[in-house]
Amino acid sequence: xxxxxxxxxxxxxxxxxxxxxxxxxxxxxxxxxxxxxxxxxxxxxxxxxxxxxxxxxxxxxxxxxxxxxxxxxxxxxxxxxxxxxxxxxxxxxxxxxxxxxxxxxxxxxxxxxxxxxxxxxxxxxxxxxxxxxxxxxxxxxxxxxxxxxxxxxxxxxxxxxxxxxxxxxxxxxxxxxxxxxxxxxxxxxxxxxxxxxxxxxxxxxxxxxxxxxxxxxxxxxxxxxxxxxxxxxxxxxxxxxxxxxxxxxxxxxxxxxxxxxxxxxxxxxxxxxxxxxxxxxxxxxxxxxxxxxxxxxxxxxxxxxxxxxxxxxxxxxxxxxxxxxxxxxxxxxxxxxxxxxxxxxxxxxxxxx
Numbered sequence: 001x002x003x004x005x006x007x008x009x010x011x012x013x014x015x016x017x018x019x020x021x022x023x024x025x026x027x028x029x030x031x032x033x034x035x036x037x038x039x040x041x042x043x044x045x046x047x048x049x050x051x052x053x054x055x056x057x058x059x060x061x062x063x064x065x066x067x068x069x070x071x072x073x074x075x076x077x078x079x080x081x082x083x084x085x086x087x088x089x090x091x092x093x094x095x096x097x098x099x100x101x102x103x104x105x106x107x108x109x110x111x112x113x114x115x116x117x118x119x120x121x122x123x124x125x126x127x128x129x130x131x132x133x134x135x136x137x138x139x140x141x142x143x144x145x146x147x148x149x150x151x152x153x154x155x156x157x158x159x160x161x162x163x164x165x166x167x168x169x170x171x172x173x174x175x176x177x178x179x180x181x182x183x184x185x186x187x188x189x190x191x192x193x194x195x196x197x198x199x200x201x202x203x204x205x206x207x208x209x210x211x212x213x214x215x216x217x218x219x220x221x222x223x224x225x226x227x228x229x230x231x232x233x234x235x236x237x238x239x240x241x242x243x244x245x246x247x248x249x250x251x252x253x254x255x256x257x258x259x260x261x262x263x264x265x266x267x268x269x270x271x272x273x274x275x276x277x278x279x280x281x282x283x284x285x286x287x288x289x290x291x292x293x294x295x296x297x298x299x300x301x302x303x304x305x306x307x308x309x310x311x312x313x314x315x316x317x318x319x320x321x322x323x324x325x326x327x328x329x330x331x332x333x334x335x336x337x338x339x340x341x342x343x344x345x346x347x348x349x350x351x352x353x
Contacts, residue, residue, distance in 0.1 A: 002034060006075075006078070008037075008038050008039060008078045020106055023161065038060040057086055069098040070100070073102045076103035077122075095128070101128070102345075103132050111256060112256045112260070116142065116259070123147055123148060130152065133155070133338075134154070134156075135156065135260060135261040135282070138258065156336070159333070160334050161329065165329065168271075171236055171272055171273060171318050173236055175199060175201060177276065178203045178205065178233045178273065179206075179241070182207060188242070188246050189211075195246070199217075201218070204219065205223065205224065205233065221234070230270050230271045233273060237273060238276070248278065248280070249281065259282055260281075269325050270325060292324060
């Protein structure tokens with residue numbers, strides 16, 4: 001049985017982008033596994049975009065029609081909600097004969113944009129796969145509660161961020177915090193701008209900044225490619241926060257942090273930065289486990305939390321970050337979970353011959 005990854009990502013380059021998917025491809029190449037690309041190119045012209053997309057999907061359908069006895073790993077999600085007929089055709093072809101399928105979850109888009117109570121649409125799609133690679137134990141638990149069998153689910157714990165080993169790593173304790181990501185959807189920033197008592201500084205990196213006038217403690221540093229951003233982060237901590245409020249992570253995006261592994265987490269670790277994270281986020285468990293940052297209940301409590309940290313405690317956090325960084329920058333978590341799926345499939349496949 002061959003192990004094949006089907007790659008259909010839309011090409012994009014700025015912060016957020018497809019860094020995680022590209023790193024996953026790097027690991028497949030490192031493992032000498034086969035990669036078939038059917039990219040959904042993101043052209044500005046809607047007619048050209050639709051035509052190219054349909055041609056790419058048609059190529060995928062034709063390819064799958066003549067294939068058998070393979071383990072296919074898809075980066076999920078790979079088709080939108082409004083493409084149900086195409087989904088059914090592709091899933092039917094994937095599961096014909098002796099083929100096995102695996103969904104490597106990058107995001108659960110229904111849960112992300114419509115709330116965790118609407119995860120049933122994601123579950124409906126994921127149940128069509130033989131195996132599922134989920135972010136963490138909290139995501140796994142929610143999928144099981146919504147009807148997916150436990151034995152189908154594997155966990156990769158955290159995203160990796162593959163970079164060269166020449167990143168500036170000598171961090172010093174200060175009140176300088178960085179936030180990298182899609183600034184346009186980070187609505188809490190608008191609320192934060194209204195506070196005049198903040199003592200820490202916040203450097204913003206990414207696309208979509210809506211405000212032209214920022215308060216004195218906040219500075220916009222620009223948008224950089226997903227490969228370059230790790231070298232540009234200048235500060236002592238990386239902030240992980242989402243939603244509409246500064247007091248807690250609210251709204252659908254804030255709620256999603258309860259089960260999601262954010263892409264900015266491995267970015268900060270690769271940059272040698274301890275993190276600041278909301279106590280209700282799934283990644284807070286990782287921060288506790290590896291002792292790599294500060295857990296807060298509100299952005300209004302950051303200054304108070306920083307007041308309690310000593311230079312030695314910060315150094316210990318940085319040392320712990322560097323230990324975890326060694327794994328993240330070589331794709332350790334991706335390679336480990338992919339091997340687990342392949343080995344499990346070999347055993348399971350033999351039993352059914």
